[in-house]
């Protein structure tokens with residue numbers, strides 16, 4: 254009896270170890286940050302616009318760069334995939350150069366560092382093509398449409414330079430689809446996060462994966478929605494075995510409020526997210542009431 258009990262305990266311990274290993278394999282960890290959280294925007298802008306930095310700015314830039322690479326190194330060391338958010342176009346080149354340098358350094362056996370591409374910019378599809386052609390390391394991209402459209406258009410008009418934004422929504426959608434297709438068809442080298450609340454873009458990603466014969470659980474392809482938004486997309490994708498990461502914004506109130514305000518603006522139209530989700534909830538409530546009666 255005692256011998257059987259001991260055997261049972263050993264088996265249980267072995268099972269727990271196996272389960273833990275399985276959990277480690279099946280769980281992917283992500284983190285995300287904005288470079289403007291660690292480097293002053295003015296410095297990023299000067300670098301993007303190729304304006305010489307003053308000695309004190311240069312000093313701050315070096316400190317910022319060190320912080321950036323420390324974060325990347327910690328992510329790589331802990332196998333946490335790191336998304337670098339895309340920001341305003343007048344800062345983005347500096348962010349791109351940092352992201353490219355980090356990818357070259359850390360994406361040696363798989364993509365751990367991801368840059369973000371805003372497909373509302375008419376130059377980003379070409380940027381993606383150039384990156385595929387001119388690099389030999391693993392690439393990671395979060396593909397989004399872009400959150401600063403009005404600000405971008407307003408600044409371009411006020412300052413009299415060419416608007417960096419696509420002429421219309423259809424052009425943004427077309428480039429979004431093309432970027433996702435390009436990445437999925439190069440899945441042996443590129444890992445992506447399809448960051449969208451758009452149902453068609455999510456379905457399109459699924460269709461492309463099927464077409465390329467990729468498994469739903471392919472660890473190089475993730476879908477992502479913000480916490481509390483488009484849960485019906487996240488849950489359905491996850492239910493069908495696709496990888497989904499919920500984006501959880503956090504930070505000091507002063508930094509998070511503008512972020513949440515942008516989300517509220519995006520979602521306030523009836524044609525937008527809020528109207529759609531309200532419609533879905535009302536429909537479900539009606540269904541449940543009917544089921545009860």
Ligand SMILES: Cc1cc2nc3c(=O)[nH]c(=O)nc-3n(C[C@H](O)[C@H](O)[C@H](O)COP(=O)(O)OP(=O)(O)OC[C@H]3O[C@@H](n4cnc5c(N)ncnc54)[C@H](O)[C@@H]3O)c2cc1C
Nearest residue numbers: 338339373397398399400421422425448449450451477478
């Ligand atoms: C997981 C995740 C991560 C994100 N990370 C970032 C990030 O790092 N940087 C960032 O900027 N944003 C980011 N966003 C926000 C994102 O860029 C979009 O603002 C938001 O997701 C809405 O686009 P959509 O694809 O979900 O839906 P849709 O409703 O299909 O698209 C709306 C978007 O289309 C574009 N658009 C609308 N009208 C026009 C027009 N007339 N002409 C041209 N384009 C137009 C705009 O980009 C607008 O936001 C992220 C979103 C998610 C879900």
